[in-house]
Amino acid sequence: MLVLALDTATPAVTAGVVRLTEGPGARVAELGVRVTHDARKHGELLMPGVQGACADAGIRLREVEAIVVGTGPGPFTGLRVGMVTAASLGDALGVPVHGVCSLDAIAQAVVLPGKLTGNLLVATDARRREVYWAAYEAEGARLTGPTVEGPDAVAERLDGLHLVAAAGTMAERFGLPLREPASPTPAGLVAAAAPALDSGRTPGPLEPLYLRRPDAVPPGERKKVHT
């Protein structure tokens, strides 16, 4: 199955065409990948990236059979670019769109070459001195999260988690051996969605993992104008 994978939950603007094959063994093969890094230009870079990835894979966009998109958590403005692009492409092409947690996609990419000897921490930048994080077992299944917290609060929780490695754009903050990748890869995204893709079920609605409410407060008493 030809799958288009997108993620804009980190400063990496990621687009890739992945072949997902049935059965056991190495199931995901990246046929074309375009990744650019600019936290302020997701909107400008993503569609040219999609076209580049299709060209590298030697396919037309309309040959794509399914779409997988990272639903965050990630800074909202960039995150929405990937999500609305995936939803619109899926609608226009008439193919299903599967959302996966972007941290899950990083974890899946870490364990693709082989399972770990213990558990994995994935942490990315949530800005405002906080991180988005989740923990995974050795084969990539999520143990806890995703959550948004300050790094100190996260560090306090790590003791009981039996971690042997960390990945993600904020991984270096926790004194654990580092693993690649720092951002979701097309293969990791498709691996995270593989059970849903295999099932052939119609995916549910795409829900972004914002993890924070919008910054807005109802106005209080109106300010007096001094005469």
Place this chain on the structure above:
Amino acid sequence: MTIVLGIETSCDETGVGIVRMSGSGVAELLANEIASSVEEHARFGGVVPEVASRAHLQAMVPAVHRALETAGLKGSDVDAVAVTAGPGLAGALLVGVAAAKAYAAAWDVPLYGVNHLAAHVAVDTVQHGPLPPALALLVSGGHSSLLAVPDLAGPVTPLGATIDDAAGEAFDKVARLLGLPFPGGPWIDKAAREGDPAAIHFPRGLTGPRDAKYDFSFSGLKTAVARHVEALERSGTPVPVADVAASFQEAVTDVLTMKTVKAAQEYGMDTVLLGGGVAANSRLRALAEERCTAAGLRLRVPRPVLCTDNGAMVAALGAHLAHTGATPSDLALPADSSLQVTEVLVP
């Protein structure tokens, strides 16, 4: 014949419109779907950008569906996609621009990233037919602009704009002072019908001989209304809401229409066009009609649903650009929150 789907997400309305352009340049409206998040903003007393952006993401694809369904079309019938590239709220614009790129790429049709203000002008053609050179007054919660528009697809000349609050913003703020709900425009309009527009003489901003001829200022007016209301409250006098609303509305519409007519005369345009949400204001329409008629000018005002932000206006401008053979935008098209009105089409 060209069918253009237009997407608008510059503020709190997710708009998708479809316009069919005949070979002879006549634009016909086929669909105009709007999902508004205005109720989610009401308790904040103004549009919250992040709330608007979240709502756009949820509403986008369903709005495209409804528009196609209303028009009785399939995606494969669409010949071009147009989208508001700016000006507007950055995060909100980004959702529409990303969606438009995806639809254009998937359908393999050209993309036109257009100027929101020029689109407010273009929409009138789906109701009143081809537009002669016109002087346009665009007034809403986000903009107050006087534009000379010799040709829809060509460059627009900005003559003036507000130097502080937008006209619609002044309506919202005064409504709040008077204890009326958000958005304030329709409530002020309603209250004013029972009031005396000459009850209180509020200041007419930027109308002195040395002031910028075609710029607007509503901040001083808003402060004057606040002072008036507070003085009454301090003395324990009940606030005559209808009179204050009518007098405020009179001050706003007096300045808007006076400057518009003056500009039309100076620039030799015999057509005046109103657009933007505030164009739905009944006093603005009546006063504009009165003064245009007196000056021998022809006034064109689209129906209210076409005045407020919508996708049809974007589709209409896209259709005119496609009709005149304009070069489509690139898929790297940026959303530009402060796009200048002189830039009708973003490459």
